[in-house]
Amino acid sequence: MLEVRNLTKVYDDGTVALRNVSFNVPDGEFLVVIGLSGSGKSTLLRCINRLIDPTEGQILWDGVDITKLEGQDLRNLRRKIGMVFQQFNLVKRSTVLTNVMAGRLGYSPTWRSITNQFDEADKKRAQTALQRMGITDQANKRADELSGGQQQRVGIARALMQEPKMILADEPVASLDPVLAHSILQHLENLNQEDGITIICSLHYLDLVQRYSTSVIGLREGQVVYQGNKKQILRMTDKEFKTIYGEEAERMGGISGEIGEEEDAIGEEAAK
Amino acid sequence: MKTKAQTTEEKPSLVPPVVAGLLSLILPGLGHMLARQFRKGLVLLLVFLSAVGLWIWRINDAARREVGFAAMFKKAIQLKPILLIILILIILLYIVIALDAYKTAGKGKPNSFLLWLLVLAAFFILGWQIGEIRPAVLIRDGKNSLPLLMRVLWPWEKAVHYPEELLIGSADVVIPCTENAEVPERVVEEGDPYVTVTPDCGDLSEISGAEGTKLRMVGSNFAPNDETEIWWVDQVRNEFRYRYGGEYVKVVTDENGSFELDVVIPYRVIPSTGGKGYAVWQVEARQVASVGEPVLSEELKLSVEKMIETIFLGMMSTFFGVILSIPISFIASRNLMSANWFTKTIYMIVRTILNIVRSIESLVWAVIAIIAVGLGPFAGILALTVHSIAALGKLYSESIESIDHGPVEAIQATGANWLQTVWYAVIPQIIPPFVSFTIYRWDINVRMSTVIGMVGGGGIGYLLIQWIRLLDYRSAGIAIWFIAITVAILDYVSSEIRERFI
Numbered sequence: 075m076l077e078v079r080n081l082t083k084v085y086d087d088g089t090v091a092l093r094n095v096s097f098n099v100p101d102g103e104f105l106v107v108i109g110l111s112g113s114g115k116s117t118l119l120r121c122i123n124r125l126i127d128p129t130e131g132q133i134l135w136d137g138v139d140i141t142k143l144e145g146q147d148l149r150n151l152r153r154k155i156g157m158v159f160q161q162f163n164l165v166k167r168s169t170v171l172t173n174v175m176a177g178r179l180g181y182s183p184t185w186r187s188i189t190n191q192f193d194e195a196d197k198k199r200a201q202t203a204l205q206r207m208g209i210t211d212q213a214n215k216r217a218d219e220l221s222g223g224q225q226q227r228v229g230i231a232r233a234l235m236q237e238p239k240m241i242l243a244d245e246p247v248a249s250l251d252p253v254l255a256h257s258i259l260q261h262l263e264n265l266n267q268e269d270g271i272t273i274i275c276s277l278h279y280l281d282l283v284q285r286y287s288t289s290v291i292g293l294r295e296g297q298v299v300y301q302g303n304k305k306q307i308l309r310m311t312d313k314e315f316k317t318i319y320g321e322e323a324e325r326m327g328g329i330s331g332e333i334g335e336e337e338d339a340i341g342e343e344a345a346k
Numbered sequence: 347m348k349t350k351a352q353t354t355e356e357k358p359s360l361v362p363p364v365v366a367g368l369l370s371l372i373l374p375g376l377g378h379m380l381a382r383q384f385r386k387g388l389v390l391l392l393v394f395l396s397a398v399g400l401w402i403w404r405i406n407d408a409a410r411r412e413v414g415f416a417a418m419f420k421k422a423i424q425l426k427p428i429l430l431i432i433l434i435l436i437i438l439l440y441i442v443i444a445l446d447a448y449k450t451a452g453k454g455k456p457n458s459f460l461l462w463l464l465v466l467a468a469f470f471i472l473g474w475q476i477g478e479i480r481p482a483v484l485i486r487d488g489k490n491s492l493p494l495l496m497r498v499l500w501p502w503e504k505a506v507h508y509p510e511e512l513l514i515g516s517a518d519v520v521i522p523c524t525e526n527a528e529v530p531e532r533v534v535e536e537g538d539p540y541v542t543v544t545p546d547c548g549d550l551s552e553i554s555g556a557e558g559t560k561l562r563m564v565g566s567n568f569a570p571n572d573e574t575e576i577w578w579v580d581q582v583r584n585e586f587r588y589r590y591g592g593e594y595v596k597v598v599t600d601e602n603g604s605f606e607l608d609v610v611i612p613y614r615v616i617p618s619t620g621g622k623g624y625a626v627w628q629v630e631a632r633q634v635a636s637v638g639e640p641v642l643s644e645e646l647k648l649s650v651e652k653m654i655e656t657i658f659l660g661m662m663s664t665f666f667g668v669i670l671s672i673p674i675s676f677i678a679s680r681n682l683m684s685a686n687w688f689t690k691t692i693y694m695i696v697r698t699i700l701n702i703v704r705s706i707e708s709l710v711w712a713v714i715a716i717i718a719v720g721l722g723p724f725a726g727i728l729a730l731t732v733h734s735i736a737a738l739g740k741l742y743s744e745s746i747e748s749i750d751h752g753p754v755e756a757i758q759a760t761g762a763n764w765l766q767t768v769w770y771a772v773i774p775q776i777i778p779p780f781v782s783f784t785i786y787r788w789d790i791n792v793r794m795s796t797v798i799g800m801v802g803g804g805g806i807g808y809l810l811i812q813w814i815r816l817l818d819y820r821s822a823g824i825a826i827w828f829i830a831i832t833v834a835i836l837d838y839v840s841s842e843i844r845e846r847f848i
Contacts, residue, residue, distance in 0.1 A: 123759055153761030163752035167774045176770050180761020187762075188769045229756075236760055 075100055076122070076240070076272070081131035083117050083296075091117040092128070093296040099274060099289075101239075104266045106283045107276040108300075109293035110319060115276040118293065119242045122274065123155045124148055153180030156233025156271075158262075160245040162225040166218035170209065170228050173217050174200045177235025196235075203231040207261065223254035230261055241265065243275035247282070255279075259286050280315075280325070284308055292318035359451035367448030374440060377447025386450075390443050390461075397436050397468050404429055404475055428475050435468040494819050501823025507643040508636040515539035515565050516579070516630040521611065523547035524624040539567040539603075541631050551613040558611035561629070568603040569635040576609060577632055581625035588612065588629075597631075605631070645821040648809060653828045655723055656805035660792030663727045667734025667791075668784050674700070674735065675742030682746065696739075704736035708794050712803040723804030730791045730798065738787055745779035746772070781847040785840040792836055796829050 076099040083092040091114045099105050107115045120126040122133060124140060133140040135151075143151055156177070164173045178196045179187055186192070192200075204210045207227040212220060217228060226246060233241050243262060247255035263286055265271045277283050283290060290307050292300030292314075299317050302310070315325050359366060359381040370377030374394040378387030408429065409421035423430050442461050449456035515538075520527040524547070534540040541563060548559025568574060574597050576588040588595050588609060597605045609629060676682055678700060683693035711729035719725050749772060757771040799807020806825050813822040 125755055125759060149761040149763060151761075152759055155759070157756065157759040159752060159756060161752050163750075163756035165753045165757075165771055165774045166750075167778070168770075172770075176757055176762070177760050179757065179766045179770065182766075184763060184765050187766055232756070232760070242759075 075134075075136060076274075077132075077134040078118075078122075079132045079134070081118070081121060081133065082129050083114075083121060083126065084129045091296050092121070095131070095293075095296070095298050097291050097298060097301060099272060101272055102266070102270045104263065104273045104286060104288040105275070106287035106290045107274065107293060108278070108280070108283055108290060108318060109276075113293040114296040115293055116244050117296075119157075119244050119274060119276060122240075122242060123152050123157060125157075149180055153236050154239050156230075156236045156238035156241040158226070158229045158233055158241060158243040158246045160248045162222070162229045162249075164217040164225055164228055164232075166216070168217060169214055170204070170217055170220065171200060171213045173228050174203060174213075174231045174235055177203075177232035180236065199235055199237075200231075203234040206234065207231045222250050223257065226250065226254075226258050227261065230258070230265075234265070238271060240272040240274065243273065245276050245278065248278060255282060262286070280310070284310075294318055294320075361451060363448045363452040366451035367444045370444040370447035371440075374443045375447075377444065378450055381447060381451040383450055387447075390446075393465050394436075394439060394443065397432075397439065397465075397472065400472050400476070401429065401432050401436060404432075404472070426475065428471065432468060432471050432475065435464060435471065439464045439468055497819040498823035498826060501820040501827065504643055504820040505646045505824060506640040508640050509638050510634055511637045513539050513568055513633040513635055514630055515541040515568065516628040517541040517543045517563070518546060519543060519561065519611065519627045519629055520547035521625050521627055522549045527624050527626065529626055537567060539565065539631070539633075541565045541629065543609075543629060548611050550611050553613055558613070560608055560610050563607045563609050563629060563631070564604070565599070565606075565631045566602075566604045568599045568605070568631065568633050570599055570601045570603040572599055572633050572635060573597075574599055574605060575632045576607070577630040578612060578614075579628040579630060580614060581627060586612075599633075645813075645824055649806065649821075649824050649828050652799075652806040652809050652825075653832060656795045656799070656807070656829075657792055657832060659723050659726050659795040659798075659803075659805050660730070660788055663730030663734055663795070664784065664788040664791050666727070666731040667738050667787060670731070671735045671738035671742055672780075674739040675746060678739055678743035679746040681749075681751075697743075700736045700739045703732060704740065706733075708733040709797060709801060712798045712801050716802050721802040721804075726795055726798040726803030726805055729803055730794060733794075734787055734791060737790075738783060741783045742776075742780060745776055745783070749775040778847050782844045785843055789833075789836050789840050793829075793833055 078098070079096050081092050081095040082090070084090050095114075095118065107118060109115050117126055121128045122140070124143065128141055131141070138151075140151060165176070168176075172190075175192055175196065178192060178199070182192065182196070201210070204213055207230055209220075209224055209227050209231065212224060212228075217225060220228065229246075230241075241262065246262070247258050250258060259275075259282060262273055262275065266273045275286075277287075284307050287304065287307060289303045290300065291298055294317065300314055302314075312325060316323060361369065361377075361380045366377035366381050368377075369380060373391065375387035375389075375391030378384070378390060381387075404426075405415075405418055405422045408426045409418040412418040412421045439461075442464055446456050446458055446461050517540075518529045518532070520529065523545070527547070542565075543561045543563050545559070545561065548561060551558035563576070565574070576595050576597070577585055578588055579585050589612070590610065595607075595609070597607045599605045611627075674696060677689075677692055678696045680693060683689040708729050711732050712726060715725040715728040715732075719728065753771040753775065754767060757767045762770065795803070795805045796807040796810065799805035799809070800811040802808060806829060810822055810825040810829075813819070813825065
């Protein structure tokens with residue numbers, strides 16, 4: 075159980091990215107964070123694994139306040155939380171395998187990892203992760219030789235190497251075409267359902283949100299303006315939509331009444 | 347920017363157009379300043395003042411002996427008519443600035459094309475005059491440098507050397523004919539060239555023109571079909587080449603290496619015969635014959651040796667430069683040093699030092715290093731190392747500053763510590779620029795070391811400048827060829843390596 079309490083983040087230049095944000099994420103949830111660009115989604119995700127230090131508030135994970143962790147404790151926390159990025163953030167000139175093995179760094183002694191020595195168990199884990207993501211035959215290619223969808227799978231494989239309890243996905247499909255977007259989100263859904271990994275994911279497209287999330291929070295200017303579970307998302311009203319995305323926003327597809335049909339359509343697409 | 351332009355359009359000029367124009371006649375640019383075009387006015391004022399100042403300087407320079415401006419002006423214009431053209435341009439510029447100010451203060455935006463064209467023309471002609479550019483001289487006298495240039499361009503005649511041997515056969519002549527003259531015994535070994543004369547004594551020619559005794563000279567065992575010179579050696583060993591009718595006498599040997607020739611004993615103010623009453627002269631046949639295979643010349647060998655020294659000089663200074671600049675580059679990167687005021691201060695100080703060191707040319711560093719460690723390659727290595735550290739430190743730190751932060755974030759998120767993050771996310775990103783900058787620097791260092799050599803920092807430059815000073819342009823040409831070949835090879839190799847790493 076992840077509990078975020080009154081989280082506030084003010085950057086050095088005075089920008090208020092998060093304002094008093096509170097919500098709970100039970101284990102095994104697929105939480106989607108929605109909101110416009112600049113609404114604080116990325117900051118929120120990065121506060122959870124402390125890539126960004128929050129200014130005020132608490133984040134409790136299984137009762138431990140994450141915001142107070144330092145040094146080795148912080149690194150031990152981070153290795154339990156995988157992270158997937160919009161730009162994949164692979165080391166482009168390294169091989170796929172090296173990128174995947176990097177997910178194990180939090181568990182490896184420093185001197186062994188900088189001489190590229192990993193033990194057999196880690197190598198086996200990497201094989202499994204690559205297999206699971208369907209990129210075994212790409213293992214020895216340079217990361218930048220891969221297509222966007224394949225790179226994101228490497229990103230997920232890297233996160234899997236951490237044997238995470240939670241995965242943070244910062245707009246993981248924003249740089250991908252719709253078909254690839256579904257395939258990547260299905261991989262995440264798979265991890266969520268089969269391995270019970272909690273997923274916190276920020277997304278832009280409402281149809282994807284409705285298809286994959288088990289609960290949703292909406293951020294606007296750093297504040298939580300919407301919270302809902304699976305059923306409520308499917309019935310999201312225009313008014314709720316506009317509180318999240320602003321008055322000028324216009325809803326494209328995914329109107330509450332036609333959700334059923336759309337879900338079928340997505341199902342068919344995925345089946346292809 | 348856009349809003350600024352709009353506000354200037356909206357605000358009217360502070361003075362009416364005519365006043366602006368007149369003010370610009372008093373002080374060029376003042377009209378623009380008061381017509382809310384302050385910057386343009388300032389630029390025009392500075393441009394005008396510097397043009398006038400430069401023109402006065404050139405007038406002074408051209409007629410420095412005259413007293414009084416009027417006399418100077420007259421003389422300078424007479425000597426350098428181009429100064430008059432510049433004056434006309436400056437006057438035109440003065441008028442056009444005033445007109446432009448008039449239009450600027452009025453409605454609408456003036457077309458200042460003519461104005462800037464005049465500015466450009468004035469400075470171009472000033473530059474022409476100051477630079478003493480004389481294309482006519484280049485065309486007229488340039489051809490004088492062609493023979494020299496050819497020697498530099500094709501110096502390879504000096505690349506090989508044919509070992510030569512002087513073949514000498516000589517015979518004694520007693521002057522005048524004396525019985526029982528003491529003639530030293532002569533031993534001619536089998537196969538050596540020898541000469542006989544008949545008769546073997548006689549009288550000298552006289553200054554009046556009366557010819558001396560004619561001798562039949564027969565030579566053998568010389569190199570076949572080769573030119574042979576005839577020399578006389580008098581009794582005090584003075585050597586002089588034999589002339590007949592004002593011309594040096596030469597004979598060409600036949601295919602057996604033999605020749606026959608009539609020689610007349612020449613006129614000579616005879617040194618004392620030492621009371622013996624006669625003198626023993628020798629008549630010699632001399633051949634310069636190349637023997638054996640051609641060998642590489644000393645100049646070529648020296649060039650190769652010094653070229654190797656130069657390459658290693660460049661290599662070692664690059665090596666030391668890289669080793670020392672890598673740690674420096676990390677503390678000179680803004681993104682790694684922005685943690686607090688202390689690290690920021692270090693960053694500022696290091697960057698400043700790097701900039702100062704870099705702005706001092708390696709040639710100057712070489713002179714300083716020579717004072718410290720004396721002439722030779724070590725001074726060159728020191729100079730180039732210092733300059734390399736500064737240049738590479740800057741280039742490296744800039745490439746560290748421009749890395750993609752994404753992978754760093756991603757590796758941090760896996761729970762990696764600082765060293766692991768640097769190793770996995772930073773190093774792979776900076777390898778390509780580091781490799782390419784390093785090779786680029788090696789390239790520069792090898793080229794620079796040729797120049798460093800000219801002030802005594804070792805390497806081929808030292809030879810080059812010496813040969814140029816000795817006017818030995820062929821040898822200098824060899825050195826230049828080696829430099830060119832090495833730089834070309836290095837260029838190719840470095841682009842290959844760079845391609846492989848990026």
